Amino acid sequence: MYITIVLLPLVSAIVAGFFGRFIGSKGAQFITTSSIGLTFLLSSFAFYEVALSGSPCYVTLFPWMDSGILFVSWGFMFDTLTVTMLVVITSISFLVHMYSIEYMESDPHIPRFMSYLSLFTFFMLILVTADNFVQLFAGWEGVGLASYLLINFWFTRLQANKSAMKAFIVNKIGDFSLSLAMYTIFLVFKSLDFATVFALAPSFYNNTITLFNMEVDALTVIGILLFIGAVGKSAQIGLHTWLPDAMEGPTPVSALIHAATMVTAGVFLIIRCSPLFEYAPFSLMVITFVGSITAFFAASIGLVQNDLKRVIAYSTCSQLGYMVFACGLSNYSVSMFHLFNHAFFKALLFLSAGAVIHAMNDEQDMRKMGGLVSALPITYSMIVIGSLSLMGFPFLTGFYSKDVILEIAFAKFTIEGTFAHWLGTISAFFTSFYSFRLIYLTFLNNPQSNYNTFIKAHEPVFFMLIPLFLLGFGSIFIGYITKDMFIGLGSDFWGNAIYISPNNLNMIDAEFLPVNIKLLPVIFSISGATLSVILYTLFAKNIVTFKLSPIGKMTYGFLSKKWYFDKVYNEYVVQKLLDFGYNVSFKTLDRGLIEVIGPYGIANTINAFVKRFTNLQSGYVYHYAFVICISLTFFIFFYGLWFMIQDLFDIKLFFLFIINLLFISSKY
Amino acid sequence: MLYIKEYFFVSMVIFLLGMIGIILNRKNLILMLMSIELILLAINLAFITFSVHLGDIKGQIISLFVLTVAAAESAIGLAILVAYYRVRGTIEVQKMNRLKG
Numbered sequence: 001m002y003i004t005i006v007l008l009p010l011v012s013a014i015v016a017g018f019f020g021r022f023i024g025s026k027g028a029q030f031i032t033t034s035s036i037g038l039t040f041l042l043s044s045f046a047f048y049e050v051a052l053s054g055s056p057c058y059v060t061l062f063p064w065m066d067s068g069i070l071f072v073s074w075g076f077m078f079d080t081l082t083v084t085m086l087v088v089i090t091s092i093s094f095l096v097h098m099y100s101i102e103y104m105e106s107d108p109h110i111p112r113f114m115s116y117l118s119l120f121t122f123f124m125l126i127l128v129t130a131d132n133f134v135q136l137f138a139g140w141e142g143v144g145l146a147s148y149l150l151i152n153f154w155f156t157r158l159q160a161n162k163s164a165m166k167a168f169i170v171n172k173i174g175d176f177s178l179s180l181a182m183y184t185i186f187l188v189f190k191s192l193d194f195a196t197v198f199a200l201a202p203s204f205y206n207n208t209i210t211l212f213n214m215e216v217d218a219l220t221v222i223g224i225l226l227f228i229g230a231v232g233k234s235a236q237i238g239l240h241t242w243l244p245d246a247m248e249g250p251t252p253v254s255a256l257i258h259a260a261t262m263v264t265a266g267v268f269l270i271i272r273c274s275p276l277f278e279y280a281p282f283s284l285m286v287i288t289f290v291g292s293i294t295a296f297f298a299a300s301i302g303l304v305q306n307d308l309k310r311v312i313a314y315s316t317c318s319q320l321g322y323m324v325f326a327c328g329l330s331n332y333s334v335s336m337f338h339l340f341n342h343a344f345f346k347a348l349l350f351l352s353a354g355a356v357i358h359a360m361n362d363e364q365d366m367r368k369m370g371g372l373v374s375a376l377p378i379t380y381s382m383i384v385i386g387s388l389s390l391m392g393f394p395f396l397t398g399f400y401s402k403d404v405i406l407e408i409a410f411a412k413f414t415i416e417g418t419f420a421h422w423l424g425t426i427s428a429f430f431t432s433f434y435s436f437r438l439i440y441l442t443f444l445n446n447p448q449s450n451y452n453t454f455i456k457a458h459e460p461v462f463f464m465l466i467p468l469f470l471l472g473f474g475s476i477f478i479g480y481i482t483k484d485m486f487i488g489l490g491s492d493f494w495g496n497a498i499y500i501s502p503n504n505l506n507m508i509d510a511e512f513l514p515v516n517i518k519l520l521p522v523i524f525s526i527s528g529a530t531l532s533v534i535l536y537t538l539f540a541k542n543i544v545t546f547k548l549s550p551i552g553k554m555t556y557g558f559l560s561k562k563w564y565f566d567k568v569y570n571e572y573v574v575q576k577l578l579d580f581g582y583n584v585s586f587k588t589l590d591r592g593l594i595e596v597i598g599p600y601g602i603a604n605t606i607n608a609f610v611k612r613f614t615n616l617q618s619g620y621v622y623h624y625a626f627v628i629c630i631s632l633t634f635f636i637f638f639y640g641l642w643f644m645i646q647d648l649f650d651i652k653l654f655f656l657f658i659i660n661l662l663f664i665s666s667k668y
Numbered sequence: 669m670l671y672i673k674e675y676f677f678v679s680m681v682i683f684l685l686g687m688i689g690i691i692l693n694r695k696n697l698i699l700m701l702m703s704i705e706l707i708l709l710a711i712n713l714a715f716i717t718f719s720v721h722l723g724d725i726k727g728q729i730i731s732l733f734v735l736t737v738a739a740a741e742s743a744i745g746l747a748i749l750v751a752y753y754r755v756r757g758t759i760e761v762q763k764m765n766r767l768k769g
C-alpha cells in the first residue's frame with residue numbers, strides 16, 4: 001500500500017503523458033483523476049495507520065548508490081510528518097485534477113496537462129516520503145521540473161516562457177544551496193540517511209568545520225544552507241521573485257503548486273530537519289528574521305496589486321513567511337499546522353479565483369471586474385470563506401494556526417520573537433485589508449467589465465464546484481477538528497517526527513498570555529477588513545488623490561513595483577552577469593584566450609611560420625650553404641659551451657616563448 | 669718534428685676560403701666547383717697531417733679515396749654544368765633559383 005501511494009501518480013503520469021493520444025482527453029482525465037483519488041484514499045489509510053494509530057512505517061526498496069562510505073538506498077519513510085503532508089498533497093491534488101477537467105476542457109493538450117499534474121504529485125510524494133537527503137533532493141528537483149513544465153504549459157506565450165525560466169533559475173539557487181548542505185552533512189555525519197543524521201545531531205553540537213579558512217559551527221552552516229534551499233523553494237524574501245510571476249500558468253497549477261504543495265516543500269524541509277536546526281540556534285534566528293520580514297513585505301506588496309492571482313500569490317508568500325518564522329521559533333508543529341490549514345484555504349482561494357477568471361473570459365485584472373456577486377454567488381461565498389479563513393477570522397480554519405503562531409512569537413520574549421510578533425500582527429492587518437480589497441473590487445464594486453462579458457458570466461458546473469465545496473468545508477472546519485491533534489498541549493501526534501529542544505518549548509507560555517495580546521491579531525484583522533471596505537466604498541476618490549500626491553506616488557510606486565526587487569535584480573545582478581558572461585567569459589576567455597592558445601592560435605602560428613620559412617627557401621645555393629655554415633657553427637658553439645649556458649635555459653622559459661609566439665602570430 | 673699547428677692552420681684557411689668561395693660567389697658555377705675542390709683538398713691536407721702526426725696510415729688511405737671521389741665529383745659537376753648551359757644558356761649562380769619553394 002505504501003509504495004502504491006508513491007507509484008500510482010507516476011503510473012498515471014506515464015499513461016496520460018505517453019499514451020494520451022490513444023486514450024484521448026476523456027481517458028486521460030479519467031485515469032489521472034481516479035489514480036490520484038485512489039492515492040488520496042490510500043493516503044488516508046496511511047494517515048490512520050501511521051498518525052492516528054501511531055505506527056510509523058519504513059520501507060527500503062533497494063540500494064541506489066553504494067560507493068565507499070556513501071550508501072544511499074531507495075527508502076520510504078512514513079512518519080506522522082510524512083503522512084500529514086501526504087494527505088495535504090493528495091487531497092489538494094485530487095481536487096485540482098477534478099477541477100482541471102472542467103477548467104481546461106477547451107484546451108487542445110489535456111492529456112499533457114493531466115500528465116504534468118500527476119508527475120508533479122509523484123515528485124512531491126517522493127520528496128515527502130524520502131528517508132534520506134538524496135532522495136529528498138531528487139523529489140525536490142522533480143517538483144522544480146514539474147513546476148517549470150506547468151508554468152510553461154501554454155508554451156506559445158512569451159510571458160509564460162519567461163516566468164517558467166525565472167522560476168526554474170531562481171529555484172536553482174536554492175537547490176544549489178541544498179546540495180551544498182547535503183555535502184556538508186555528508187562531510188560532518190558521513191551519512192545521508194535521515195535516521196542516522198538526526199540521531200547523531202546532538203553529538204555534533206558545537207563542532208566546527210573549516211569553511212573559507214574559518215572555523216565555523218558545523219550545524220549552523222548546515223542549517224543556514226538548508227534554509228537557503230528552503231528560501232528558494234518557499235519563496236522567502238530574496239528568492240521570492242519567481243512566485244508572483246509563476247501565476248502565468250493555468251490557475252489549477254497555481255492552486256496546486258504555487259499555493260498548497262510545492263512552495264511548502266521548503267517549510268517541510270525545515271520541519272523535517274528540526275533535529276538539526278534545534279542544535280543550531282543562530283540559524284533558527286536567521287530563519288525567524290527572514291520569515292517575519294517575508295510575511296510583512298509580501299503582505300505590503302499584496303495591498304496594491306491589481307492582478308487577481310498576484311494578490312493571492314503575495315498572500316501565499318506572506319503566509320509562507322508565517323510558517324517559516326514559526327519554525328524559526330522552534331514551534332514546528334504549529335508551522336505544520338498552518339501549512340496544513342493554509343493548503344485548504346489557499347487552494348480554495350485560487351480555485352475560486354480560477355472560477356472568476358473563467359467566468360470573465362480570462363480577465364485577471366481586478367479593476368476590470370466588479371459586481372460579480374450577482375453573477376457568481378457561489379464563488380463569492382467561497383472566496384469570502386477562504387478570505388475570512390486566511391485573515392484568521394475567529395473559529396475558521398486559519399484562526400487556529402495563525403493566532404497560535406502570533407502567540408508563540410510573543411511568548412518567546414526574545415528580540416526575534418517580538419520582531420516576528422509585531423511584523424506578523426501588522427501583516428495580519430495587511431492580509432485582511434487586501435483580502436477584502438480583492439472581494440470588494442471583484443464582487444461588490446460597480447461592474448467595470450464590458451457588457452457582453454458580464455452578461456455571459458456564469459457559475460461553473462459540477463467538476464469545478466465539487467472541489468470548491470469540499471475545500472470550503474475544509475476551510476471552515478479543518479482547523480477546529482485537528483487543532484488539538486496537531487498542536488494540543490501534550491499531544492503525542494508527532495511522535496519522533498519533530499524534535500523540539502526542551503529549552504525552546506514555549507507552548508505553555510503561549511497559553512497564558514494576557515487577553516489583549518491574544519485578541520490583538522483578531523482586532524487587527526477585523527479592523528483591516530473594515531478599513532478596506534470603508535476606504536473602497538466611501539473614499540474611493542480619496543484613494544486616487546492619495547495615489548497621485550507626491551508621497552502617495554512614492555509609497556504606491558514602491559509597493560506596486562514590489563519593493564524594486566525585480567528592478568534591482570535585473571539591473572544589478574542579471575544584467576551584470578549577462579555582461580560578464582558575454583564580454584568576459586565568452587568574448588575574452590572562450591573566443592579569446594582559449595582559441596588563441598587552442599585551435600586558432602596553433603593554426604595561425606603554423607601558417608605564419610610557414611610563410612617565413614617559405615621566404616627562407618630562396619633557392620640560391622649560396623644561401624643554403626651559408627645557412628648550413630652558420631647553423632653548424634652555432635651547434636658546435638652550443639655543444640661546446642653547454643656546461644656554461646645550461647642554467648640560462650629553463651623549460652618554463654621555453655613554454656613562455658611558445659605562448660608568446662602564439663599571441664604574436666595570432667590574428668585576434 | 670712535424671709543425672702540426674701550422675699544417676692544420678693552412679688546411680683550415682684553405683677550407684674557409686673554399687667555404688667563402690661558395691657563399692660569396694654570385695656569378696660563376698665553375699668557381700663553385702673549384703671551391704668544392706678546394707674544400708676537399710683542405711680536408712685531405714688535414715687528413716694527411718693528422719695521419720703523419722698520429723702515425724696512422726688510415727688517414728692517408730682515406731685521402732687517396734677522397735682524391736678519387738673528388739675527381740669523379742668534378743667530372744660529374746662539369747658534365748652537369750655543360751648540360752645546364754645547354755638548357756638555360758647561362759651558368760650564373762644568381763639566376764639558379766628554381767629550387768625556390
